[in-house]
Amino acid sequence: MTAATLYIIATPIGNLEDITYRAVRILGEVDLIAAEDTRHSLKLLNHFGISKPLTSYFDHNQQIKGERILNALRQGKSVALISDAGTPCISDPGYQLVRDAVAEGISVVPVPGACAAVAALSASGLPTDNFTFAGFPPSRQGKRRTFLSGMNSLPGTLVLYEAPHRLLETLNDIREVLGERQVIVARELSKMFEEFIHGSASEVFSKVSQGVVRGEVVILIAPGEAAQQESEPLEKVLQRLMTSGTLSIKDIAKQASVISGVSRSEAYAEALKLKTDAD
Numbered sequence: 001m002t003a004a005t006l007y008i009i010a011t012p013i014g015n016l017e018d019i020t021y022r023a024v025r026i027l028g029e030v031d032l033i034a035a036e037d038t039r040h041s042l043k044l045l046n047h048f049g050i051s052k053p054l055t056s057y058f059d060h061n062q063q064i065k066g067e068r069i070l071n072a073l074r075q076g077k078s079v080a081l082i083s084d085a086g087t088p089c090i091s092d093p094g095y096q097l098v099r100d101a102v103a104e105g106i107s108v109v110p111v112p113g114a115c116a117a118v119a120a121l122s123a124s125g126l127p128t129d130n131f132t133f134a135g136f137p138p139s140r141q142g143k144r145r146t147f148l149s150g151m152n153s154l155p156g157t158l159v160l161y162e163a164p165h166r167l168l169e170t171l172n173d174i175r176e177v178l179g180e181r182q183v184i185v186a187r188e189l190s191k192m193f194e195e196f197i198h199g200s201a202s203e204v205f206s207k208v209s210q211g212v213v214r215g216e217v218v219i220l221i222a223p224g225e226a227a228q229q230e231s232e233p234l235e236k237v238l239q240r241l242m243t244s245g246t247l248s249i250k251d252i253a254k255q256a257s258v259i260s261g262v263s264r265s266e267a268y269a270e271a272l273k274l275k276t277d278a279d
């Protein structure tokens with residue numbers, strides 16, 4: 001246990017077995033535990049026989065509580081931050097505290113574990129090499145549609161959190177704004193009624209609309225056509241940029257590497273070759 005350290009500790013998202021040995025050990029060793037909801041976290045701590053001073057840290061008291069927690073750290077105390085479920089700071093309070101602690105040079109240590117977005121993605125069957133986690137979409141339809149259209153050409157899988165009572169309207173916006181992509185609703189992960197609902201955007205919408213969706217959900221959306229379009233070949237991009245006549249070879253290579261997805265050195269070598277051939 002290191003003094004003056006802020007530990008960011010992941011806790012289970014449903015199944016109490018999904019906590020690490022290290023998380024349990026550190027929670028039992030710190031001087032103070034800051035929790036999103038102390039009553040909720042007390043159940044978890046009691047389950048593991050942990051009895052430690054507990055303080056609340058949630059969205060609406062972040063400023064005052066953040067300062068008190070920082071003070072404890074400045075005095076050399078060790079503090080664990082936990083949220084109601086999963087990884088703190090991921091659509092949960094904590095970011096500001098971590099930012100301020102980092103700015104002061106206080107040691108911040110993550111204790112990794114459950115995160116609904118990563119759990120859902122890992123078992124979804126959608127591409128995992130590139131994904132965007134965009135948290136909760138806005139609750140108002142107009143803003144939600146603008147938010148979704150901004151995601152239209154992202155290259156990877158899109159991962160969203162959503163409240164169950166808004167799931168249907170969000171699925172409707174997904175199919176109307178993003179089109180017929182493959183969509184997965186991952187429900188009640190690690191709990192008794194865990195379920196993955198697969199299909200096209202319309203199929204998933206129709207499956208979900210047949211009943212009342214209860215429990216927590218993650219929405220995953222496959223990359224769309226806009227993102228899958230082949231990037232322009234390097235030679236074509238270089239020729240186009242060279243005809244402008246205003247850019248240096250270095251700048252041409254820089255832009256071409258972004259457009260066609262090759263390394264800057266490859267773009268530079270190819271640009272030099274084209275220039276020599278042309279001279």
Ligand code: SAM
Nearest residue numbers: 013086087090091115116161162188189216217
């Ligand atoms: N920090 C948490 C994490 O690491 O996943 C997320 C907290 S956020 C306030 C809560 C949202 O996460 C829920 O509305 C839901 O979208 C998702 N979520 C949390 N637990 C889940 C579960 N067991 N199954 C599906 N989604 C879950």
